[in-house]
């Protein structure tokens with residue numbers, strides 16, 4: 001444990017020993033680095049503005065207690081878990097984060113009363129402590145895809161399996177906007193193995209648990225809630241328009257043009273057998289199996305074998321030879337099994353679920369939980385997301401004599417903060433302001449009406 005050395009390094013970043021400062025910062029994660037990150041780089045202001053949703057005290061229609069009823073949860077270095085933290089100002093939040101230096105910050109719901117004072121309220125008897133608002137959230141974890149990826153397993157992720165996350169972003173984002181009419185959607189890299197989605201429209205925040213469950217169900221294609229390939233079932237003679245669109249716009253392309261090859265889905269008997277097991281007609285399956293068994297030593301190159309076998313499978317299922325009623329649907333089911341988003345439904349269904357905050361650092365990877373642009377998610381590469389040590393190195397290299405207002409502007413965090421502001425926060429706050437305004441005017445009108453009566 002090179003704790004002392006790390007400390008020395010950290011001091012240099014503070015500028016005390018500028019002569020000796022090097023730009024390289026040892027690539028690991030520790031509390032000293034994190035303290036500098038919270039002190040200089042974490043966008044406290046933007047973060048707090050987001051969670052205030054326009055209730056900043058500047059408009060007479062503001063709910064001044066709003067943000068102070070939000071639960072923050074800190075996980076400290078020694079795994080001490082501080083739940084029900086609350087802050088009524090950005091200054092209070094910032095100083096608590098800097099002081100406690102949480103390894104993880106989770107965001108919970110907005111409660112009926114200040115969560116930090118819930119016991120006092122409980123004693124007074126007339127205030128129930130219940131969650132009243134919460135973003136609609138989705139949590140997608142790539143370790144749920146272990147039965148359909150061969151490059152990595154568990155928490156590992158690489159550029160070959162990451163497209164599974166891109167698929168999820170594309171499908172959910174399009175549906176949340178087109179089918180549900182939501183506009184303020186924030187996608188965030190979880191720092192290691194997946195992505196989080198925050199739907200922040202006020203309509204989404206006010207959904208009750210029942211409505212959340214209905215939305216989660218809308219996305220369900222897995223029977224019994226289990227995210228395994230064997231459980232996909234596409235009901236009905238005609239695919240639901242959402243599923244049909246997902247299939248033609250996203251899933252088919254990713255399956256045929258990317259995953260088929262990158263995951264070598266038909267390259268070995270074990271792998272193609274898994275796909276053949278999804279075909280309900282045993283004759284078709286065994287015919288294909290025999291064919292592929294026979295030509296395994298053929299001249300077909302490894303690269304082609306996946307595409308060739310997929311085409312052979314498709315034509316076998318589409319041919320009238322087997323009176324293949326319902327077997328066409330089987331092609332779609334195979335594609336869905338290997339590509340369709342695997343959501344952690346429980347997270348979406350309940351208001352009081354905690355979810356890791358954006359701009360946290362993942363302690364295992366040192367990577368920042370940066371926002372992901374859904375319109376350019378094809379370009380997102382989890383293996384190049386800035387790490388804590390990289391950011392501190394950049395701070396060092398930039399020195400202290402620049403005219404930039406914020407320290408993050410001198411690091412590769414700049415792109416993420418700017419994206420968060422311009423694409424998410426500003427349009428969100430504009431909408432919040434308009435809603436506050438019209439609710440306030442309606443209230444004024446109402447009281448005017450009561451007066452004239």
Ligand SMILES: [Zn+2]
Nearest residue numbers: 151152158161
């Ligand atoms: Zn991988």
